[in-house]
Amino acid sequence: MIRLALNLALIGLFLSFSANVIESPWMNSLENKIYDFRLNQTKPNTVDPRVVIIDIDEKSLKTLGRWPWNRKVMANLVDILFDHYYVQVLGFDILFAEKDNSSGLDTLAKMGEGIFKDNPTYLQTLEQLKTELNYDQQFADSLRERDIVLGYFFRNQVNENARELNTGLLPAPLETVKPFVSPIQQLLNPTGYGANLPMFQQAAVGGGFIDIPTIDADGVARTAPLVQHYEGGIYGSFALEMTRAVLGFPPIEPVYADYANENGSPVLEAIKLDEFVIPTTDQGIAYIPYRGNYPSYTYISVNDVMNKTVDPDILDGAIVLMGTTATGLLDMRATPVQNVYPGVEIHANIISGILDDTIKLKPYDVIGLSFVTHLIVGVLMMIALARLKLVYSLLLTLSLVSAMLWGNYYTWQVLNYVTPVVSPVLMILSLFILHIAYGYFIEDSNKRKLNKLFGQYVPPELVDEMNNTNKPISLKGETREMTVLFSDIRGFTSLSEQLDPEQLTTLMNEYLTAMTKIIHQNRGTVDKYIGDAIMAFWGAPLIDEAHARHAMQAAMDMQNLLPELNESFKRQGFPAINIGVGLNTGKMNVGNMGSEFRMAYTVLGDAVNLSSRLESITKQYGVTLIVSESTKDQAPDWIYQEIDLVKVVGKKIPISIYRPISKKFEINARQQKEMYLFKLAVKLYRAQQWHEAKKIIEQLKQLGSGLLLYQMYLERIAANQKNPPSADWDGVFEAKSK
Known part of the structure; x- marks a missing residue:
């Protein structure tokens, strides 16, 4: 039985x-x-010659300067594509939501209304220059009477002020042969949008949304909506509108199955566009028909188009999309064919799929x-x-x-x-x-359950320990006292500019792997990587009575490993790195949090935020590690130096912040002397005895360590001597940045 x-x-x-x-x-x-x-x-692994991508690549950025370029350059680019290369349709996978003030016309006009308002020569010259310096108008003029489609995006987050966040002008809703049945129930219903300046959208023949709100829970783009419903109108995707432009903008027609859903409503199964029938889900979502790995289309640098060095046969009569593969412009997506894939090529694949009838159907x-x-x-x-x-x-x-x-x-x-x-x-x-x-x-069901639930968050040793414990372990939210660590690389932006993408990836992988090993070795749980930053916590999912000690040891080990890491980076031709670390202990919420699409085992709370703030101010003090008083009290194996009494951003009550000097019984005489002098200097500083405090800090500078910290106090003393605080001043410094 x-x-x-x-x-x-x-x-x-x-x-x-x-x-x-x-x-x-x-x-x-x-x-x-x-x-x-x-x-x-x-996948066919072929290149579609009908669709060409004009690429804002690193080469173009190096030649034409940082993005965004001025609209005069864009107008010239459009003219060259249509008048020199005779492209059929041009689509911008780019948003033009802000005015271009790079010509200085607005400044000149204000001067004409001010100091030169009585100068007829100036006003006459200004009037003559208006056309030449109005780059936005030049770009708008280049869009007129040409088959050009602009991209915009819809917002899908629930927000009471979504309408107030709307920018720009949406294109007109799509014409349909027959209306959609119950579009509010069937289609995606975004809450807001970000669109192009009205003068551009009015000049273009159409527009399509470039967002893909149907990214799967693993972050991979497998599907994309062809239509969305917004405030009574049906709007087409960028790929659909590009295809309509190729076909002469025929109206669309919803195609319904000959059966109904559980609510008795017709089931949408396709969208008809001229003679093309595009399979969709009942929400108007289509599977993206990837042709192959990047690149599956001809990519042409904007720089080559501007220089007119492109073979005319490639662009003559082509469907042209303008997008970017430049790393810094952040239009790369995870796809089934590649983890890093240009977003513009996703739109190209859908266009090809519609024209080739290769979009797959998942029948209702x-x-x-x-x-x-x-x-x-x-x-x-x-x-x-x-x-x-x-x-x-x-x-x-x-x-x-x-x-x-x-x-x-x-x-x-x-x-x-x-x-x-x-x-x-x-x-x-x-x-x-x-x-x-x-x-x-x-x-063995309990063991498998634990492996599935916690294997992605904690080291294997802790998973084994959870398997052997008789205490219940789950992902449900609860409040615990824990310790949180935040760290990031100093000057990461400038560092990343020194390396190409492959080198940067290698450096980050080696760095994150080494630091993660240290966290795992000290019984920590890696919460997430945030760019170059690491967030980790101690005390969950297993209760750890020594969470502060383990976190403190991990932070010190991370600092100690840096010289060895930098030696490795030096051998590979990479620059050396420095990191800042913040630690805080306190009550916080821990558990599996997120949405129905993606969940994460993480921590939330004021104590978590404070740890992040401590990490962010390490660079202000010239130290690599700052801990809160609560962490100091629960990790007594180290000797700490109080460095300030500070109000961090978001906190009304000041807190004492500390930096660890060394393990107990390992402190040397020089460190003891420096700690004694600094403690005395801070005491005099808070007592407003500026001269005496300054004298001791100058003595500390001669010891040759902590120069930035000491220099900071000298600057504060000088400021307070010039503008003395009130008699009841408590010595608190208020941080102004996160």
């Missing part, structure tokens, strides 16, 4: 998955991986078909496995799995359908395994 009950429960579970009654993030993730595998195995009724398949196969397996010997059970299982995989490949490659494969295959395998080792799975 137990085996039968387990079988029925297992089949019922997978039936729930197939009917979307139960959502399984890990199964969805695996389904996505299988989707990626099929896509990569069957695939849920019903999947449910029936699960039911038939599940019951067959349950009955057969109870009667068959192990060898025949294995053959049956392998045969059913092979049939599922072949059928899935057939629907993908021949019928152009996207159908689920993970759930039925896993059900077959699960039933087989259950019948030969169900006891084993029951006994």
